[in-house]
Amino acid sequence: MKKIIIQKFGGSSLASAESRNQAAQRVIATRNQGYEVILVVSAIGRKGDPYATDTLIDLAKEVNREINPRELDILLNCGEIISAVIMAQVFKGLGIDAIVLTGAQAGIITDDNYNEAKILKIETEKLKNCLRENKLIIVCGFQGITPDGQLTTLGRGGSDTTAAALGVALNAEYIDIFTDVDGIKTADPRIVENAKTLATITYTESCNLAQQGAKVIHPRAVEIAMQKNIPIRIKSTFTDSPGTLITNNGNNHQTVEISGQRLVTGITHMPNIAQIKVLTEQVEEQKKINLNIFKSLALANISVDFINVHPQQVLFTVKDSEIEKTIQILGTLGLKPEILEDCAKVSVVGANIAGVPGVMSSIVEALSEEDIKILQTADSHTTIWCLVRKKDMEKAIRALHKKFNLS
Ligand code: ADP
Ligand code: MG
Numbered sequence: 001m002k003k004i005i006i007q008k009f010g011g012s013s014l015a016s017a018e019s020r021n022q023a024a025q026r027v028i029a030t031r032n033q034g035y036e037v038i039l040v041v042s043a044i045g046r047k048g049d050p051y052a053t054d055t056l057i058d059l060a061k062e063v064n065r066e067i068n069p070r071e072l073d074i075l076l077n078c079g080e081i082i083s084a085v086i087m088a089q090v091f092k093g094l095g096i097d098a099i100v101l102t103g104a105q106a107g108i109i110t111d112d113n114y115n116e117a118k119i120l121k122i123e124t125e126k127l128k129n130c131l132r133e134n135k136l137i138i139v140c141g142f143q144g145i146t147p148d149g150q151l152t153t154l155g156r157g158g159s160d161t162t163a164a165a166l167g168v169a170l171n172a173e174y175i176d177i178f179t180d181v182d183g184i185k186t187a188d189p190r191i192v193e194n195a196k197t198l199a200t201i202t203y204t205e206s207c208n209l210a211q212q213g214a215k216v217i218h219p220r221a222v223e224i225a226m227q228k229n230i231p232i233r234i235k236s237t238f239t240d241s242p243g244t245l246i247t248n249n250g251n252n253h254q255t256v257e258i259s260g261q262r263l264v265t266g267i268t269h270m271p272n273i274a275q276i277k278v279l280t281e282q283v284e285e286q287k288k289i290n291l292n293i294f295k296s297l298a299l300a301n302i303s304v305d306f307i308n309v310h311p312q313q314v315l316f317t318v319k320d321s322e323i324e325k326t327i328q329i330l331g332t333l334g335l336k337p338e339i340l341e342d343c344a345k346v347s348v349v350g351a352n353i354a355g356v357p358g359v360m361s362s363i364v365e366a367l368s369e370e371d372i373k374i375l376q377t378a379d380s381h382t383t384i385w386c387l388v389r390k391k392d393m394e395k396a397i398r399a400l401h402k403k404f405n406l407s
Pocket of ligand 1: 179
């Protein structure tokens with residue numbers, strides 16, 4: 001049997017007839033190299049485009065703001081179905097017979113956490129049958145089915161996860177993620193013009209970048225590919241540049257420079273968060289209150305970040321979209337929080353940051369030189385996070401990118 005490469009195309013790579021043709025040419029070129037290609041497609045276009053995921057959400061919410069997660073997932077399955085069938089039509093025009101498989105038909109079994117479902121397993125029988133029939137398989141990304149037949153979706157960036165899971169299930173040579181930039185860069189190129197493309201990067205580094213906001217690849221996709229050491233290549237649909245290769249150091253697919261040596265891999269950002277401050281000095285039984293705050297928020301499924309507990313106050317952040325719910329929950333505990341909206345998290349990510357003296361002081365220096373107020377910081381082995389005002393976010397990213405000589 002031929003070796004398999006999974007090739008995933010994001011929404012912007014499928015947005016026009018011309019880009020769909022370019023995507024198809026990438027697939028054909030890989031087939032001509034002797035590989036079996038399985039395509040994974042996202043919904044066509046981005047917010048505002050007629051069949052994009054966000055457009056489908058708006059369509060339903062215009063009728064009624066409330067929508068059941070289960071019904072939303074049935075609607076969202078349409079985006080990738082449209083895209084896959086359109087791509088099959090493109091290939092037909094090029095003389096290639098393609099077969100479209102929905103997530104369910106491709107055997108992608110998930111849990112029932114609608115809108116954010118996790119892949120439990122892939123039943124590969126159907127895929128393998130199609131491969132034997134020598135057809136080009138186009139799988140609808142981002143979607144799956146529960147063991148009892150409910151349609152699900154995998155959350156933002158979920159097509160990356162589909163591609164990675166198929167790569168692992170079919171023991172692919174590569175998982176190719178085609179997008180509108182030519183690889184993983186030292187910062188979002190929309191903000192830092194001279195951000196550099198990283199030629200090679202480890203699973204861990206790329207996962208850290210992705211978790212901290214580099215949306216060019218979904219962190220879950222990296223984790224999945226890592227389980228079987230399947231290399232991921234991030235490439236542009238529109239240029240021939242080699243892109244970024246994600247592997248472990250020292251695996252035998254290709255020689256990889258020891259990227260683990262670099263101190264800072266990149267700067268990432270996450271806008272649209274709010275800082276919540278709760279004054280607890282007036283409150284008796286402080287400890288109990290602190291515990292209750294986080295317990296209640298967790299029970300309501302609100303994820304909190306940047307937690308700082310002081311004797312007089314508790315600080316943390318939530319997503320903008322969770323502000324109302326947070327106020328309400330704190331209210332039920334008799335607490336009246338102060339809210340600072342329009343914040344952003346800017347992160348310095350690098351596998352070797354831990355314990356390196358001077359990294360934090362460089363960050364503080366870079367930001368204060370630009371008069372950017374640091375609202376909070378936190379750190380881990382691989383990341384230093386700074387909370388800043390959203391209006392300062394881009395300036396902060398550029399300043400840090402420069403400070404760590406990333407261009
Ligand atoms: P797709 O629709 O192909 O999945 P995405 O929008 O999900 O594309 O991801 C690609 C985008 O990720 C790029 O257009 C870029 O603006 C953004 N991005 C954010 N951080 C980075 C980074 N560090 N390197 C490359 N791209 C990044
Ligand atoms: Mg994406």
